[in-house]
Amino acid sequence: MKKIKVLQLPIAKTRAGITHYSMRNWDYIDKTRFQFDFVTFSKSIDFEDELTKDGCKVHYVSCYAEENREQFITELRDILSEGYDAIHLHTGHWKNFLVEEIAIEMRIPIIIVHAHNNMVGIDDPELRQQAIDLHEQQKKMFMPYHATHFLACAKSAADWLYGPQIPKENIRILKNAINIDKFSYNPGVREEYRERLGLKDSFVIGHVGRFAYQKNHEMLIEIFAKVSKEISNAKLMLIGEGEGLESIQSTVSALGLQDRVLFLGRQSDIEVPKLMQAMDTFCLPSRFGGLDLVLVEAQTSGLKCLVSDIMPEEAKITDHIQYLPLDVEIWNDAIIELSEGYNRVDCKDIVANAGYSLTNQIHELEKIYSGQV
Structure with a gap:
C-alpha cells in the first residue's frame, strides 16, 4: 500500500x-x-x-x-x-x-x-x-x-x-x-532521581522550556532569589537550552545562587518525565503562549503548577494549576504556601478523560x- x-x-x-x-x-x-x-x-x-x-x-x-x-x-x-x-x-x-x-x-x-x-x-x-x-x-x-x-x-x-x-x-x-503513561506519577522514580541529583531534602521548583523571551526566565530567577531567602532548602531545576541561557547563568552567578540552581540543559524525551517526578512544584511565568505541552505533562505527573494568567483557560486540565499575574511578590507567596506540602497524586486518568x-x-x-x- x-x-x-x-x-x-x-x-x-x-x-x-x-x-x-x-x-x-x-x-x-x-x-x-x-x-x-x-x-x-x-x-x-x-x-x-x-x-x-x-x-x-x-x-x-x-x-x-x-x-x-x-x-x-x-x-x-x-x-x-x-x-x-x-x-x-x-x-x-x-x-x-x-x-x-x-x-x-x-x-x-x-x-x-x-x-x-x-x-x-x-x-x-x-x-x-x-x-x-x-x-x-x-x-x-x-x-x-x-x-x-x-x-x-x-x-x-x-x-x-x-x-x-x-x-x-x-x-x-x-x-x-502526550503519552500519559510516561508522565504518570511514580514515587519510586521520584526518590531515585532526587537521590541522584542530591535533592533528597530539597524543595524543588521546576521549569522546562527554551531560554527565550517568551518563557520569561528573568522573572523566574527574580522570584527564586526572593523565595530562596525564605525557604532554606529551595532549589531551582531548569531544563532546556536557548539563546538566553548564558545571560540567565550570569544573573544566577551575580546573585550568588549558582549552588542552588540546576542548569540541566536539553534532556531526552525519556529523561524529562523522570526529572518532573523529582520536582515539588512547576512554574511557568511565560509572557505569552499557547497551550504548552509541558503544562499537560506537569499536571499529569501530579505537580502543582503555577502559571502566568495570560495562559489559555484550556490549560487548566486538573485542579493542580493556579493562574497568577506577573508579580514577584504574588509568586513568592504562592510558592511558600506550596512548600508547606500537598498530597501529590497521579492525574493521568483526569488528563486522559479531558482528551489529552x-x-x-x-x-x-x-x-x-x-x-x-
Whole structure:
C-alpha cells in the first residue's frame, strides 16, 4: 500500500517547541500508512540520524522568504515536486502566505495551517512591535482558500492567527496531547532521581522550556532569589537550552545562587518525565503562549503548577494549576504556601478523560492527513 507522504515545516536544530510537537507525532503515527519528511531553515539537525534511519528526508532551505523571495520559491517548489499528499505548516504569527500559495500552485491536496502561539516571541520591543503590526496586516488578507484545514492548540492561538476571516466552524482545536503513561506519577522514580541529583531534602521548583523571551526566565530567577531567602532548602531545576541561557547563568552567578540552581540543559524525551517526578512544584511565568505541552505533562505527573494568567483557560486540565499575574511578590507567596506540602497524586486518568491522550490525537491527525475529515 502506498504511504501518505506528509511534509512538516519547519523544524529546528533541537527537539523543542514546534519541533518537539512534530517529532512526537512522528514517533507515534502509524508508519505503515504515513511517511513524514521535514523542512528546516537550520544549518544542521541534531537528531537527523534518527529521522533518516526511519526513512524520513530532511530538506534544508537556505533562506527565509523575506530574505530572498525568488530563492525560497525555487527551493520550495523543488521540494514539493517530490510528490506530497499533505503539507503541515506550523506557525506562530504571519509574515506572508508564500508557502500556502506555492502549495496551491503545486496542487498539494491537503494544506494544513496550525496555530501554536498567541504572540510574537522577539526580545527587542521595537522589532517585536514591527512583527506584530505585520502579523495584523497579513492576518486581514488570510482567506479560507489559503488552506484546506485550520488547526490550533487552543482558542487563544486560533483567535490570534486566524481572526474573523476564517469561520469558527472551520477551525479545529487539536489538543497538545502526550503519552500519559510516561508522565504518570511514580514515587519510586521520584526518590531515585532526587537521590541522584542530591535533592533528597530539597524543595524543588521546576521549569522546562527554551531560554527565550517568551518563557520569561528573568522573572523566574527574580522570584527564586526572593523565595530562596525564605525557604532554606529551595532549589531551582531548569531544563532546556536557548539563546538566553548564558545571560540567565550570569544573573544566577551575580546573585550568588549558582549552588542552588540546576542548569540541566536539553534532556531526552525519556529523561524529562523522570526529572518532573523529582520536582515539588512547576512554574511557568511565560509572557505569552499557547497551550504548552509541558503544562499537560506537569499536571499529569501530579505537580502543582503555577502559571502566568495570560495562559489559555484550556490549560487548566486538573485542579493542580493556579493562574497568577506577573508579580514577584504574588509568586513568592504562592510558592511558600506550596512548600508547606500537598498530597501529590497521579492525574493521568483526569488528563486522559479531558482528551489529552496522544493515541486519540494521533488518530485525529491520521484522519486529516488521509482526507477523511
